[in-house]
Amino acid sequence: MDDEMDGGKADEGVLGFKYRNREVADKVLQRLREMDLNIRIMHVCGTHQDTLIRFGMDELLREVGVEIRQGPGCPVCVTTPHEIEEAMCLARKGCTITTFGDMLRVPGTGESLADMHTQGYDVRTVYSINEAVKIARNTDNDVIFVAIGFETTAPSTAATLEHGSPPDNFKVLMCHRTIPQAMDVLLGLGELRLDGFIDPGHVSTIIGIHPYESISEKYHIPQVIAGFEPLDLLMAVYMIARQYRSGEARVENEYKRLVKPDGNQRALQVMNKVFEACDVKWRGFPVIPDSGMKLRSGYEQYDARRQYEDILQEIWDMEIQEPKGCMCGEVLRGVANPEECGLFARACTPRTPVGPCMVSGEGGCNIVYKYGKNRI
Amino acid sequence: MCLAIPARVESVNGSMAKVDFGGTVQEVNISLVDAEPGDYVVVHAGFAIQVMDEKDALETLDLWRELLEHESVSIT
Ligand code: SF4
Numbered sequence: 001m002d003d004e005m006d007g008g009k010a011d012e013g014v015l016g017f018k019y020r021n022r023e024v025a026d027k028v029l030q031r032l033r034e035m036d037l038n039i040r041i042m043h044v045c046g047t048h049q050d051t052l053i054r055f056g057m058d059e060l061l062r063e064v065g066v067e068i069r070q071g072p073g074c075p076v077c078v079t080t081p082h083e084i085e086e087a088m089c090l091a092r093k094g095c096t097i098t099t100f101g102d103m104l105r106v107p108g109t110g111e112s113l114a115d116m117h118t119q120g121y122d123v124r125t126v127y128s129i130n131e132a133v134k135i136a137r138n139t140d141n142d143v144i145f146v147a148i149g150f151e152t153t154a155p156s157t158a159a160t161l162e163h164g165s166p167p168d169n170f171k172v173l174m175c176h177r178t179i180p181q182a183m184d185v186l187l188g189l190g191e192l193r194l195d196g197f198i199d200p201g202h203v204s205t206i207i208g209i210h211p212y213e214s215i216s217e218k219y220h221i222p223q224v225i226a227g228f229e230p231l232d233l234l235m236a237v238y239m240i241a242r243q244y245r246s247g248e249a250r251v252e253n254e255y256k257r258l259v260k261p262d263g264n265q266r267a268l269q270v271m272n273k274v275f276e277a278c279d280v281k282w283r284g285f286p287v288i289p290d291s292g293m294k295l296r297s298g299y300e301q302y303d304a305r306r307q308y309e310d311i312l313q314e315i316w317d318m319e320i321q322e323p324k325g326c327m328c329g330e331v332l333r334g335v336a337n338p339e340e341c342g343l344f345a346r347a348c349t350p351r352t353p354v355g356p357c358m359v360s361g362e363g364g365c366n367i368v369y370k371y372g373k374n375r376i
Numbered sequence: 377m378c379l380a381i382p383a384r385v386e387s388v389n390g391s392m393a394k395v396d397f398g399g400t401v402q403e404v405n406i407s408l409v410d411a412e413p414g415d416y417v418v419v420h421a422g423f424a425i426q427v428m429d430e431k432d433a434l435e436t437l438d439l440w441r442e443l444l445e446h447e448s449v450s451i452t
Contacts, residue, residue, distance in 0.1 A: 024440055047379050100421070128422025130405060149421070152380065156423040159407050163391065202380045205418065205426045235440055257432040258418060264426055267408045 019229030028234040029064055035241055037065035040193060042186075042334050044073035044179055045200035046362020047228050053371045055230045066237055069192070069334035072182050073200060075149045076102045076360035077332055078282040081320045083175050084108040087146045088116060089315050090173070090308060096122040096139065098132040099146035102360040105353060109320055129160045136170035144304050148175045152202040154293060155267035158274040161295070161302055171304040174294055176275070179203050180211045181291035182282060187219045191335050196240035198233065199225040201255045208263030212251045220249040227255040274299055283322075283356070284329030326355035331364045338365040345369060380420035382428060385411050395419065 043049065049070045052058050058068055072078050085108045091097045097113060104114040104125060117123040122141070126132045129145055136143035147157045154176040160166060179200060187194065199212055204225045212223050222243035226236035236254045243249065253259055271293070280292025295303045305312060322329060325343050330336035338344050338357065348354040350366055357363035383395035383404070391407040395417060404417075406424045411417050417424035 019436075028440075128405075130422045152420050152425065155408055155425065156405070156421050159405070159423070163407060202418070202420060202425070205380070231440070257429050257436060258426050260426075264408060267425065270408070 019227070019231045021231060024231055025234055028231075028238050029060060031238060032061070032064040032066060032241060035065075035245060037241055037244075039065065039195035039241065039244055040067045040069060041196040041198060041237060041240055042069045042071045042194050043198035043200070043226075044071040044183060045198075045203070046070075046074045046360065046367070047202070048073070048198060048200070048226065048233060049362070049364060049367050051228055051230055051233055053367050057230060057233060061237060066241070068198075068237075069194075069337075070331070070364045071186060071334045072282060072285065072332045073179070074332070074357065074360050074362040074364070075153070075177070076100075076106060077328060077356040077363050078177060078182075078284070079103070079106070079148050079175050079356070080281050080283050081108055081322065082281075082315060082318070083146075083148075083173070084113070085315045085318065085320065086305075086312055087144065087173060088113060089312060090144050090304065091116050091121045091123055093308070093311055094122075094141070095171075095308075096124065096135065096141050096143045097146060098124050098126045098135060098143060100127075100148060101125045102362075103146060103148060105359045106356040107323065107353065129156050130164075133160060133164055133166045133170055136167050140169060142169045142171055142307075144171050144173050146173045146175060150177055150179050150200070150203050151206040151271075152200075154178075154275070155206060155264070155271050158270045159267075161274050161299055162270050166302065168301065170302060171307055172295070172302050173304040174275075174292070176293045177280060177282065177288075178207075178277075178291050178293070180207070180215060181288050182285065183212075184215050184218070185285060185288045185291075186333060187215065187221065189333070191333060194221060194334075195244050196221060197223040198236045198240070199223050199251070201225060201227045201232070201259060204253075204255065204259045204263070206264050206267050208259065209251050209253055209261050210263075216249045216251055222249050223251045225251070225253045225255050225259050227258065282332075284332035323354045328355035328357045328363075328365075331357050338368045341365070380418045380425060382416050383419050383424075385413050385415045385417055385424075387413055393417075393424070395424070 113123045132145040222240045224236040224239045226232045275293035277290040278292040278294045279287050279289050281287045327341040348358050353359040357365040383397045386394040393406045409424045416428035
């Protein structure tokens with residue numbers, strides 16, 4: 001967190017405002033040191049992980065007694081091999097597959113969507129669902145949008161189906177997931193002691209602070225919703241530490257400039273109109289109750305799973321193993337760090353990824369590899 | 377993937393708006409927010425997901441400074 005904290009790019013803070021001020025950062029670290037801590041905090045967001053590793057904050061925090069773990073906060077990574085196989089199966093049947101960039105290179109049981117693209121199947125990267133709808137308007141072929149992402153992304157899918165009047169050949173393969181349910185299940189598994197959660201800022205922009213409250217009550221764990229600048233994260237850690245020291249366990253909001261207590265009501269309403277909660281498996285986790293979203297009745301014509309039920313049945317019946325030796329499950333549950341995987345930086349690199357955590361820019365393995373730390 | 381980037385709204389046309397990401401102007405969907413020209417919005421995957429509260433943004437650092445100045449860590 002040296003030079004970049006003070007100059008150049010650092011001054012780009014939102015509204016020309018500095019959220020990388022070194023003097024404040026030092027003060028926070030000093031306060032944490034005085035607290036004489038020995039705590040472990042989890043965050044559930046790839047962008048938080050990027051900030052932590054890029055600025056070397058994980059080390060600075062470890063020096064003051066705070067260990068940070070990344071949990072299941074990478075939408076690409078928690079997407080299951082079954083869902084990837086569904087998309088590949090539909091590509092093989094001649095559908096046009098559209099999805100966000102990182103999804104393409106995640107290996108299914110063998111190849112990836114990117115490999116299929118090379119073989120001439122119609123697989124395309126889009127930046128937003130708008131682009132996928134545009135593609136559908138210009139073809140008679142069925143265009144499948146593989147809808148991954150947490151609550152940050154799900155409203156754009158809902159709003160498009162509700163107000164965007166997509167053409168009849170546009171279908172969605174629903175893979176959206178909701179974060180608080182996963183946090184609850186993760187704590188319930190009890191695999192590792194956690195003293196606090198840094199809650200994801202942009203997910204919270206949509207859902208607000210209330211969905212986290214039952215978690216703090218149930219497990220007596222402090223939570224702080226945080227933004228993505230280094231100081232946001234340091235302050236979040238400090239706020240958690242204060243709660244921890246005083247025995248409190250509630251949800252605080254560090255990211256007030258964007259997160260309102262009730263979230264984005266308009267986004268929540270359209271999601272609720274179009275989606276209903278369903279149970280869904282996450283990579284590395286068992287089935288998590290109510291953590292998925294499916295299309296409500298009235299939107300069946302857009303539901304790729306319904307429209308292609310006959311074809312997809314064989315995928316649903318398949319037993320799929322995780323790649324041999326890959327510890328993505330453990331990384332996603334926060335019980336292992338990427339370097340603990342025997343394949344890390346050996347068989348598994350960003351050019352030859354074995355698991356999704358090495359593919360995605362939000363994956364724990366990719367981030368550690370990218371910033372060159374602990375490289376073997 | 378949950379990355380969201382601030383941009384300034386330049387002009388609004390129904391559910392779409394032209395927004396400026398520090399020099400690059402793009403069209404984004406603003407149907408999930410109440411945004412007017414001049415507002416800062418945060419954009420994710422082609423959709424504005426929230427309007428930035430300028431007052432809160434400007435006050436945050438001062439509040440932090442104050443907190444750190446005045447708070448003594450005496451809880452044991
Ligand atoms: S290093 Fe590769 S194989 Fe190991 S957990 Fe990460 S993605 Fe999986």
